[in-house]
Amino acid sequence: QWMMLDWKTKRPDVLGDPFGLGRMVQDGFVFRQNFSIRSYEIGADRTASIDTLMNHLQETALNHVKSAGLWGDGFGATPEMCKKNLIWVVTRMQVLVDRYPTWGDVVQVDTWVSSSGKNGMRRDWLFRDCRTGEILTRASSVWVMMNKDTRRLSKMPDEVRAEIGPYFVDTPPVIAEDGRKLQKLDDNSAEHIRTGLTPRWNDLDVNQHVNNVKYIGWILESAPQSILETHELSGMTLEYRRECGKNNVISSLTSVSGASVGGLQDSGNVECQHLLRLEDGSEVVRGRTEWRPKHAKNFGMLDQAPVEST
Amino acid sequence: QWMMLDWKTKRPDVLGDPFGLGRMVQDGFVFRQNFSIRSYEIGADRTASIDTLMNHLQETALNHVKSAGLWGDGFGATPEMCKKNLIWVVTRMQVLVDRYPTWGDVVQVDTWVSSSGKNGMRRDWLFRDCRTGEILTRASSVWVMMNKDTRRLSKMPDEVRAEIGPYFVDTPPVIAEDGRKLQKLDDNSAEHIRTGLTPRWNDLDVNQHVNNVKYIGWILESAPQSILETHELSGMTLEYRRECGKNNVISSLTSVSGASVGGLQDSGNVECQHLLRLEDGSEVVRGRTEWRPKHAKNFGMLDQAPVEST
Numbered sequence: 163q164w165m166m167l168d169w170k171t172k173r174p175d176v177l178g179d180p181f182g183l184g185r186m187v188q189d190g191f192v193f194r195q196n197f198s199i200r201s202y203e204i205g206a207d208r209t210a211s212i213d214t215l216m217n218h219l220q221e222t223a224l225n226h227v228k229s230a231g232l233w234g235d236g237f238g239a240t241p242e243m244c245k246k247n248l249i250w251v252v253t254r255m256q257v258l259v260d261r262y263p264t265w266g267d268v269v270q271v272d273t274w275v276s277s278s279g280k281n282g283m284r285r286d287w288l289f290r291d292c293r294t295g296e297i298l299t300r301a302s303s304v305w306v307m308m309n310k311d312t313r314r315l316s317k318m319p320d321e322v323r324a325e326i327g328p329y330f331v332d333t334p335p336v337i338a339e340d341g342r343k344l345q346k347l348d349d350n351s352a353e354h355i356r357t358g359l360t361p362r363w364n365d366l367d368v369n370q371h372v373n374n375v376k377y378i379g380w381i382l383e384s385a386p387q388s389i390l391e392t393h394e395l396s397g398m399t400l401e402y403r404r405e406c407g408k409n410n411v412i413s414s415l416t417s418v419s420g421a422s423v424g425g426l427q428d429s430g431n432v433e434c435q436h437l438l439r440l441e442d443g444s445e446v447v448r449g450r451t452e453w454r455p456k457h458a459k460n461f462g463m464l465d466q467a468p469v470e471s472t
Numbered sequence: 473q474w475m476m477l478d479w480k481t482k483r484p485d486v487l488g489d490p491f492g493l494g495r496m497v498q499d500g501f502v503f504r505q506n507f508s509i510r511s512y513e514i515g516a517d518r519t520a521s522i523d524t525l526m527n528h529l530q531e532t533a534l535n536h537v538k539s540a541g542l543w544g545d546g547f548g549a550t551p552e553m554c555k556k557n558l559i560w561v562v563t564r565m566q567v568l569v570d571r572y573p574t575w576g577d578v579v580q581v582d583t584w585v586s587s588s589g590k591n592g593m594r595r596d597w598l599f600r601d602c603r604t605g606e607i608l609t610r611a612s613s614v615w616v617m618m619n620k621d622t623r624r625l626s627k628m629p630d631e632v633r634a635e636i637g638p639y640f641v642d643t644p645p646v647i648a649e650d651g652r653k654l655q656k657l658d659d660n661s662a663e664h665i666r667t668g669l670t671p672r673w674n675d676l677d678v679n680q681h682v683n684n685v686k687y688i689g690w691i692l693e694s695a696p697q698s699i700l701e702t703h704e705l706s707g708m709t710l711e712y713r714r715e716c717g718k719n720n721v722i723s724s725l726t727s728v729s730g731a732s733v734g735g736l737q738d739s740g741n742v743e744c745q746h747l748l749r750l751e752d753g754s755e756v757v758r759g760r761t762e763w764r765p766k767h768a769k770n771f772g773m774l775d776q777a778p779v780e781s782t
Contacts, residue, residue, distance in 0.1 A: 200531045202527035362689050367516065390673050
C-alpha cells in the first residue's frame with residue numbers, strides 16, 4: 163500500500179528528469195533537482211562533505227537560471243546583465259545542516275529566489291531526503307551585482323529587475339537570519355592561524371578566480387583537528403568581502419569561542435569564529451561555524467520523531 | 473528520422489537506470505553508468521577537470537562491485553576479502569584523455585575487470601560521449617590486495633579468486649601498456665619542487681588515508697604554471713608506492729623532460745616526470761604526464777572524422 167503511494171509521488175519526478183538535470187515545480191517558482199550522493203562526495207565519516215552540499219547549492223542555482231530561460235553567458239548572468247557587463251557575486255551565505263546524507267542517498271534540492279533590499283537578491287535552498295521527505299539542510303544567501311571590469315558593486319538595473327523580478331517569491335527566508343555581527347579576528351584574538359594557503363589550479367572557476375565553495379576548505383585548515391574529529395559542522399554563516407585570484411596567498415584564522423560548559427571534553431556544541439585574509443591584511447571572508455558532537459541525536463531539529471535503537 | 477533512431481538507442485538505457493546509479497550490460501561483464509557533468513566539476517577552462525574523471529573512475533569501480541553482488545564492507549572489498557581482512561590498493565593507473573567533456577555533457581562510463589599476473593586484477597574504463605558515442609577517455613589500472621592491519625601486500629586467496637574470477641573478461645587492456653620505466657626524480661633532477669603539502673581534512677577517504685584521486689592535485693602543484701595555462705593533460709601514468717596518512721607532509725617534484733623541438737613557445741606537446749615523496753624521502757607516487765596545447769585538434773586520436781569549421 164505504502165509502496166504504491168510512494169511510487170505515485172516519485173515516478174513522475176523521475177520520468178520528468180531522466181538525466182537528473184532538474185526542472186521547475188510549484189508553478190515555475192521553485193527549481194528542483196535530485197542528486198544521488200557519490201562515493202567521492204563523502205569523507206572519512208562516510209557522509210557527504212560540506213563542500214559537496216555547497217557544490218549542490220551552486221549547481222542548482224545555475225540550473226535554475228537556465229531553466230528559467232535567463233541564461234546569458236558565463237556563470238548565471240542574465241542576458242541584460244551580460245549586456246551591461248555585470249556578474250553575480252555572493253555576499254552572504256548561511257547554511258544549517260540537520261543531517262548529512264550518505265553515499266547512495268538521493269537528495270532532492272529545491273531552490274527559489276526573492277528580493278533582498280533594493281539591489282540584492284536572496285536565494286534559498288531546501289534539501290530533503292528524496293525517500294523520506296526528511297529535511298536535511300537549509301541554506302539562504304544574498305547576491306549582488308558587480309561590474310566585471312571595474313570589480314565595483316552595481317545597483318540592480320531596471321532591465322535586470324524586469325528579467326528576474328517575475329521569479330521572485332514573497333516568502334520569509336528558509337532560515338531565520340542570524341543577526342549577530344561576525345567578529346573580526348586578528349593575530350591576537352585568533353587561537354589558530356594557518357598561513358601560506360594558495361589556490362590550487364583546480365580551485366579556480368570559469369571566472370578565473372577562486373570559487374566560493376573552496377573557501378570552506380581554507381576555513382577548515384585552521385580549525386583545530388580535535389574539533390574536526392569529534393564534531394560535525396551543523397551551521398555556518400559566511401560573509402564574502404573580497405574575491406581571491408590565483409596569485410593570492412591566504413591566511414586562515416580561527417578562534418573557538420562558543421564551547422559550552424565543559425567544553426570539548428564533554429562533547430558539547432562548539433562555536434568558532436573565522437577569518438580568511440590576504441597577506442596585506444584585507445579581509446576575504448568572515449565566518450562563524452557551529453559544531454555538534456558526531457552521532458548526536460538532534461531532537462527538535464528534524465521534522466521526524468527520533469527513533470531510538472533498543 | 474535521426475531523432476527516432478537516437479531515441480530508440482538511448483531511451484531504454486535511461487529507463488533502466490532512473491537514478492543514474494548504473495547497471496550491468498554485455499551479459500553482465502561490463503558495468504555502465506552515465507554522468508552528467510556538473511558546474512562544479514569543471515575548471516577555469518570550462519571542461520571537466522582530471523580530478524572529475526578520476527572520481528568517475530572510482531565511483532564506477534565501486535558500483536560495479538556492488539552490482540555484481542560482491543559488496544563486503546568498506547570500499548570495494550568482497551565478502552571473502554572482508555573475512556581475511558584484505559583491502560584493494562591500486563598500484564598503477566594509466567589514463568589517456570582524447571577530449572574533456574564540458575558542463576552539461578552526459579558521459580557514459582563502461583568498466584570491466586580482468587586478470588593481471590598471478591595476484592592482481594586489471595580494471596579498465598572507457599568513457600564515451602553519451603550522445604555521439606565519441607570516445608573521450610580510456611583508463612587502465614592494476615590492483616592488488618593488502619592486509620588492513622600489517623599493511624603488507626597479499627597473494628590473491630583462492631576464495632577471493634572464486635568470487636571475482638567469473639567476472640574477469642579476457643581482453644587486452646583498453647590502452648596499450650606504456651612499458652617505459654618511470655624515472656625516479658630527486659632534488660637535482662627535478663626543476664620544480666613544492667614542499668610542505670599536507671592533506672586537507674576533506675582529502676581523507678573512509679579508509680582514513682588520502683584518497684588516490686587527491687594525488688593528482690599535489691602532482692599539479694609542482695607543474696609549471698605556464699604549462700597548466702597553455703596546455704591540457706592528455707595522458708598520465710602513475711605508480712602508487714605508499715599510502716599517505718593525515719599527518720604526512722608531502723613534497724611534489726616535477727621535471728619537464730619531453731618538450732618537443734621548439735618547446736613551449738611553439739606550443740608543442742610536453743612531457744613531465746613527477747614524484748611525490750614524504751619528508752623522510754620515501755616515494756609515494758611516481759608519475760609521468762603528457763600535455764598537448766589547448767584547443768589543438770587531435771587528428772587520429774578520435775574515432776570520428778574531424779569537422780572543420782568554415
